[in-house]
Amino acid sequence: MRPMLARRCIFVVDCNIIIYIMMSLILLGSCVAVGSAFRSSLPLKLTTPILSQTRTPASFTKLNSSAATKVDITENVQRNIASLYEWGANYGVQMNCFEISSEDTFYGADYYAIANQNLPAESPIVCVPSDLIMTGNKCRQDFGTQASAERVLKLSCHTAFYLFLKVLSEYENGYQSPWFPWLNSLPRFYSTAASMTDFCYSCLPPYAAKQGRDEKARLKRFELALDNIPFLSDETKRNQDLIKWAYNVVYTRYHETPGGDWVLVPLGDYFNHGGSEVDVYLSYDGEGNCYCYTTRDVQAGQPLRICYGDQTNPSQLLAKYGFLDESSPGTYCKWIAKDPSPQLFDLGYPNRMLFYNDGSVSSEVWDVLLYEELGKVSEGQQTAFYQAHLMGDDATKAAYHNDYFAETLAVLQTHVDSLLEELGALGLWQLTYDQTSGRHPRLPLIMRHNEFVKNTFALVQQNLNQMQE
Numbered sequence: 001m002r003p004m005l006a007r008r009c010i011f012v013v014d015c016n017i018i019i020y021i022m023m024s025l026i027l028l029g030s031c032v033a034v035g036s037a038f039r040s041s042l043p044l045k046l047t048t049p050i051l052s053q054t055r056t057p058a059s060f061t062k063l064n065s066s067a068a069t070k071v072d073i074t075e076n077v078q079r080n081i082a083s084l085y086e087w088g089a090n091y092g093v094q095m096n097c098f099e100i101s102s103e104d105t106f107y108g109a110d111y112y113a114i115a116n117q118n119l120p121a122e123s124p125i126v127c128v129p130s131d132l133i134m135t136g137n138k139c140r141q142d143f144g145t146q147a148s149a150e151r152v153l154k155l156s157c158h159t160a161f162y163l164f165l166k167v168l169s170e171y172e173n174g175y176q177s178p179w180f181p182w183l184n185s186l187p188r189f190y191s192t193a194a195s196m197t198d199f200c201y202s203c204l205p206p207y208a209a210k211q212g213r214d215e216k217a218r219l220k221r222f223e224l225a226l227d228n229i230p231f232l233s234d235e236t237k238r239n240q241d242l243i244k245w246a247y248n249v250v251y252t253r254y255h256e257t258p259g260g261d262w263v264l265v266p267l268g269d270y271f272n273h274g275g276s277e278v279d280v281y282l283s284y285d286g287e288g289n290c291y292c293y294t295t296r297d298v299q300a301g302q303p304l305r306i307c308y309g310d311q312t313n314p315s316q317l318l319a320k321y322g323f324l325d326e327s328s329p330g331t332y333c334k335w336i337a338k339d340p341s342p343q344l345f346d347l348g349y350p351n352r353m354l355f356y357n358d359g360s361v362s363s364e365v366w367d368v369l370l371y372e373e374l375g376k377v378s379e380g381q382q383t384a385f386y387q388a389h390l391m392g393d394d395a396t397k398a399a400y401h402n403d404y405f406a407e408t409l410a411v412l413q414t415h416v417d418s419l420l421e422e423l424g425a426l427g428l429w430q431l432t433y434d435q436t437s438g439r440h441p442r443l444p445l446i447m448r449h450n451e452f453v454k455n456t457f458a459l460v461q462q463n464l465n466q467m468q469e
Helices: 015-022 032-040 083-090 136-143 147-153 159-176 180-184 198-202 206-228 240-253 314-321 342-347 363-377 379-391 394-403 405-431 443-468
Strands: 006-012 098-105 108-115 124-128 262-264 280-284 290-294 330-332 354-356
Touching: 083 180, 136 159, 147 159, 147 206, 159 180, 159 206, 159 240, 159 262, 198 206, 206 240, 206 314, 240 262, 240 314, 314 330, 314 443, 330 443, 342 363, 342 379, 354 363, 354 443, 363 379, 363 394, 363 405, 379 394, 394 405, 405 443
Parallel strands: none
Antiparallel strands: 006 098, 098 108, 124 290, 280 290, 330 354
């Protein structure tokens, strides 16, 4: 979810595109009457092949130079959004009550889906035909299994990598690619961890910096694996800016299907993050067509949003998607285990170890820290506490917490005080840096992230200090 500020520019979708699917329904100018028919009778079933056609909309065939035959991925290039509608209509995308709106935000120009009229729950929004959807499994079938590259990646799942190869392959095809207009509409500038520099990581607290470096390391493995891909040019394999852009396209825009496949759904990828405020859900039929519906009533002009991930971990959202979710009710407590055991994961490490915006601390934080402290006292007591947790024996757990509260509180206070001290030092140092130089354009976002974490930790610190009194 991105802050919404000034200057709105709306591109309107012609709803006449979907008239022919209404069958026996009477079009009254709203989406209400077609909600149930959209799903039950599959009125958006494709009647013509899509990507077997070689045509390209007229607005994309008149190119004045060879430099224009590929997407310009320069970070300051303006995105071409208006052409998406002509392209979508020509290639089978069917849209209903759906617009893409633009706003100037803290993150730069942001484009996202909004409702163009009042929509009740279960209203159809958009359908994307399966032939236009990039899927990891389909890409792997088309390219063949790249065993040598997979060995370099050392990942448990290679779905994202095959989508990455597809984006690079279609980039090489230039305007002859059926996906050219969609690729040309995508962001060039990203604030994800993959796009950050070592300077950026030095400005982040330890946990967020680790998240960032992990993401960067995965990007590096993708880059190295390209040496084993025969169908991409050497120019593409050596273009680090292009590799980074394709990687960001995949990891910031993918959806996961119920079967676990990763997919890129053109025009179904313009829903912003809403955290707990989810307005849209995606579903797929047996042929792989993607259908998007509202989950609840949505007013005209309101954003249509999905959930990108755990809203209680804004540092992870920053690393993966490049934005700060300031609506998060809390944040991960940033405590890092050097060698976490299976028992720690069972107790809630790390995802449920939360600090909330009201200064409260999740029970999992206390459980994990107490388990670690008991390991220093007695292996038997540590095991007994863990068994009580597994058995749901809250009385025994409470007794251990009461007996070792002072020790656990001291550990937690030390952790909070240390991180606040580090955030304070980072803030003072960052304020002395010239943010207008343009050398580090992601620094303002990083500073906002740090301030968000700092404010939450300060409230927790106050709460812990009161417990000590």
